[in-house]
Amino acid sequence: MARPTKPLTDTECRNAKPADKDRKLFDGGGLFLLVRPTGSKLWRLKYTRPAGSESLLSFGAYPELSLTAARALRDEARALLTKGIDPQLQRQQDKEAAALAAENSFEAVARAWFAKFMTGKSASHRERTINRLESDIFPWIGKRPVGEIRPQEVLACLRRVEERGAIETAHRVRWSCSKVFRYAIAAGMADSDPADLLTEALTRPSPKAFATITDPIKVGELLRALEALEASLIVRCACRLAPLVFVRPGELRQAEWAEIDLERAEWRIPPSKMKSRVVHVVPLSRQATTILRELAPLTGRGRYVFPGERSNERPMSENTVNAALRRLGYSKDEFTGHGFRKIASTLLNESHLWHRDAIERQLAHGERDEVRAAYNYAEHLPERVEMMQWWADYLDKLKIGADFIAFPPRVA
Structure with missing residues (x-):
């Protein structure tokens, strides 16, 4: 019967010294701290894949990733293994999904639309358009997948613009958002334009003519x-x-x-x-x-x-x-x-x-x-x-x- 592994302490991790070759300090459940001759300390998880082969999963470096955090990652990985899921394969799939989401984020799509369709506009018009998106839209929904954004999310952004008294600006920002969503629809990244539904939800700007003299x-x-x-x-x-x-x-x-x-x-x-x-x-x-x-x-x-x-x-x-x-x-x-x-x-x-x-x-x-x-x-x-x-x-x-x-x- 295998002897149970004595859990590491943070003091042991902190005081671990490098040797002429790699050292492994085990914490239990397959988790160990790899101490390199260079002095670097790296968290690793040794585990058996659902298919039966052994593999290693990297978690990060100590002390940037603490002992407690490394144990939490180990427990998450082992929970996936109990469901028959390879944590390394899951990590790769998550990374690919995150990259795809970043490419399809509202901000990424908006910048692509801006580069393609605003090039011929005047410098002042282009600057106003991108500045409004950067200050009024991107901080709230910029990282959201463009195809998953709901009308209520866009409306919340536009309400913030209205609340500072910029009624006409809110309508212009809505127009820009609508152009982005339509571009996303054409590119196959979205099925609808939630900004198009918000025209009647915004406060109507008061007609204001330029001050002039005609007498x-x-x-x-x-x-x-x-x-x-x-x-x-x-x-x-x-x-x-x-x-x-x-x-x-x-x-x-x-x-x-x-x-x-x-x-x-x-x-x-x-x-x-x-x-x-x-x-x-x-x-x-x-x-x-x-x-x-x-x-x-x-x-x-x-x-x-x-x-x-x-x-x-x-x-x-x-x-x-x-x-x-x-x-x-x-x-x-x-x-x-x-x-x-x-x-x-x-x-x-x-x-x-x-x-x-x-x-x-x-x-x-x-x-x-x-x-x-x-x-x-x-x-x-x-x-x-x-x-x-x-x-x-x-x-x-x-x-x-x-x-x-x-x-x-x-x-x-």
Whole structure:
């Protein structure tokens, strides 16, 4: 009859010294501490496989893995053996399952979707999208298998976003999650899109228009204030050009000289900078080209028309125009840089002189059919050229007379 093995003590494990060859200190039940000549101490389990052959299972190193923890692992392995399961084979299967789960985790799938479908988007849009996922979604469901996530789990994440008052952000995060789930469905990793079911579960955002001014008299006051703005030439030119071209603030501040042809009086904004992802043609009025020619000696040798204060290699800050408006006394509830677009949209439509599609095309409002949009960026261009010059002349008239309201006729 085999003598029972005396269990080890932590003191024995700690004080075990290396010898010229491997030493084995047995604890019972097949568990032993292997002391190597190098001084390392490793936990091993000697056991008989269900098929009858002997094998060894590694648990880890002492003292990182304590005696108590090693005994717990031994007991788990022996419990599997009583069920006819090889613990080594089970460990390999668990490792493979964990690797597969990591590949199919929501975070892994989201990053794959982001790399594949967000490459062509603007840098700011891509940054906002991934930052929202990283801060609002990944910490809670990022490691969950994408095909096992329930609507309630996604909703809990979105509720946290709502609770901090970011109602619109919650809807945008839901949209991103839905795109990830749809990508997972197409890749065979999920069967449904739980985020798609949550549209009605979120608080509806309150409609909020950009602060603007549309009364022609007040527009004239604004233009006179911009003309008298005390700022650098770069900032003054940006503020004076903004109402003439009425592009989006980001498109204005990122304007590059390579995009502008002063001889042809045309600015072509590349698709990468446009919300619609198609090239946008901005006909330049005489007033607009005058402003750009005034600025060219200062910034024309660089990349950006309106470079930042600290570096010519970066465009001006997104807050520059709004900061200038604040200095002029316009609060953010009265007027913002985006308001120049609303002025143009309102007054051009109210003039009843221009085809509505020409106005919409000049505002670069999105074309639902992306293929059609790619070919029709120059649609109504002759009328738009005439309209942009009429618009600049009209703004001049507003600027010189506070009581000027009537729309001048089109030039025959």
